[in-house]
Amino acid sequence: MKILPGGVCEPRSTMVNKTGGWRTYRPVFDYNKCIKCKLCELLCPDMSVLPRDDGFFEIDYDFCKGCGICANECPKDAIEMVLEEK
Amino acid sequence: MTSTRKLAKEKMMVVEGSYAVAHAVKVCRPNVISAYPITPQTHIVEDLSQFMADGEIPNCEYINVESEFSALSALVGASAAGARTYSATTSQGLELMHEVLFNVSGMRLPIVMTVANRAVSAPINIWNDQQDSISQRDTGWIQMHAEDPQEAADMVAQSFRIAEDRDVLLPVMPCMDAFVLSHVYEPMVLLEQDLVDEYLPPFEPEFVLDPKNPRTFGAFADPSTYTEFRYLQAKAMDKALEKVEEAANEFNEVFGRYYGGLIDEYEEEDAEIVIVAMGSIIGTVKDVIDKLRSKGEKVGLLKVRSFRPFPIEAVRKALKDARVIVVLDKNISMGLNEGALCTEIKACLYNTDIDAPVIGFMIGHGGRDVPPSTINHIIDQARDVMSSGITVESQFTDVREELI
Numbered sequence: 425m426k427i428l429p430g431g432v433c434e435p436r437s438t439m440v441n442k443t444g445g446w447r448t449y450r451p452v453f454d455y456n457k458c459i460k461c462k463l464c465e466l467l468c469p470d471m472s473v474l475p476r477d478d479g480f481f482e483i484d485y486d487f488c489k490g491c492g493i494c495a496n497e498c499p500k501d502a503i504e505m506v507l508e509e510k
Numbered sequence: 511m512t513s514t515r516k517l518a519k520e521k522m523m524v525v526e527g528s529y530a531v532a533h534a535v536k537v538c539r540p541n542v543i544s545a546y547p548i549t550p551q552t553h554i555v556e557d558l559s560q561f562m563a564d565g566e567i568p569n570c571e572y573i574n575v576e577s578e579f580s581a582l583s584a585l586v587g588a589s590a591a592g593a594r595t596y597s598a599t600t601s602q603g604l605e606l607m608h609e610v611l612f613n614v615s616g617m618r619l620p621i622v623m624t625v626a627n628r629a630v631s632a633p634i635n636i637w638n639d640q641q642d643s644i645s646q647r648d649t650g651w652i653q654m655h656a657e658d659p660q661e662a663a664d665m666v667a668q669s670f671r672i673a674e675d676r677d678v679l680l681p682v683m684p685c686m687d688a689f690v691l692s693h694v695y696e697p698m699v700l701l702e703q704d705l706v707d708e709y710l711p712p713f714e715p716e717f718v719l720d721p722k723n724p725r726t727f728g729a730f731a732d733p734s735t736y737t738e739f740r741y742l743q744a745k746a747m748d749k750a751l752e753k754v755e756e757a758a759n760e761f762n763e764v765f766g767r768y769y770g771g772l773i774d775e776y777e778e779e780d781a782e783i784v785i786v787a788m789g790s791i792i793g794t795v796k797d798v799i800d801k802l803r804s805k806g807e808k809v810g811l812l813k814v815r816s817f818r819p820f821p822i823e824a825v826r827k828a829l830k831d832a833r834v835i836v837v838l839d840k841n842i843s844m845g846l847n848e849g850a851l852c853t854e855i856k857a858c859l860y861n862t863d864i865d866a867p868v869i870g871f872m873i874g875h876g877g878r879d880v881p882p883s884t885i886n887h888i889i890d891q892a893r894d895v896m897s898s899g900i901t902v903e904s905q906f907t908d909v910r911e912e913l914i
Binding site: 427428429430431432433434435437441 | 616617618619679717724725726727728729730731732735738739742743746
């Protein structure tokens, strides 16, 4: 990577800079409780909730910052925030 | 080379300093101007508004805003989009811009903004000193100081040239002393459009903000890259040292006027006492020097034209044979209790063989008049230092003890 004076960036620089390392708590799905309502996907501010072929969702841990909005909004409490450990 | 002025009498007009600056901006063909009126800068932007209303600045938009913060912010977007941009401000207005000044230089936007140097509040004071721009010295702007209205106007064209140079890409703050230069009427040559077109190429940035070809400007930099952005800015400042000289020399070739590049020297070659100063005080000092030289006294002047980048090598070369160095400052760094120019001069002589004493005088705060008698008094003190050594490093001048 080379930097340009003034911090000029080509588009999609956010795909290069992985932000998962900022996370303190990681969201973990309980697929037995999930009803595929999509609220987590819709409300994720970082587009880190990815749909799967079977209709469930998974977290993109490269970019999820662990904000917990998905877990807070889940109507079935199907997402648990688990402390990250080394 | 010392200053030269080929001023064709038939071209000279008596105009106000602010008008000459506004006219210089006009012939530099700006695309976006945004400013908020504040005394003593107001006449510059009023004249520009009049030019706009009269249709004299083609392909230009004048953005009215509600504050100086917004004025400079508007220019951030405009400059990133590829416009040649101009503003002018002073004092509290400049201080209100403080945050945006860093954004402009960090984004490497070649905005030119005249500062009509004025004291800062409190107590409120609208008259001239240089505390406002000096207080912004670390914001990454190139900062230059003009000696008279003609230089202030000519400096606008030079500023655009320096700022927009691909090797520089830094904002420039051409400074002129409030009222003393901004409101004085003098015979001047207004910059000729054809010569400016020859001198100043169109602004063609490598990157522009354009929705059709999206890019991010001034993006986030974490600890792994931030240092390198600062390093590149510092390198650009280094590069600006030669570009300031180049802009002055080529201006001389095209217009026949030269005021010094980074510095200028006056009666300096064999001078024992060298006065170092910036801005309009230069004229008074030159008059005093002329009188003293006629009596055979070896007094000279080093005019610092570029305060940022600070011309360390040029200053060292100019001061190498001085016996006493006298620095005049229309500002004070509180707590260190000396002027910024004095600090810089002392700093750049350290680690060299030059060991002449440096004495600083803080003069002209809040528009206090600096008559030749004050300069003479300062030179008397310099003579004392030459004969019996330094006693006080930095001091206020003409303090009215009876008020304290």
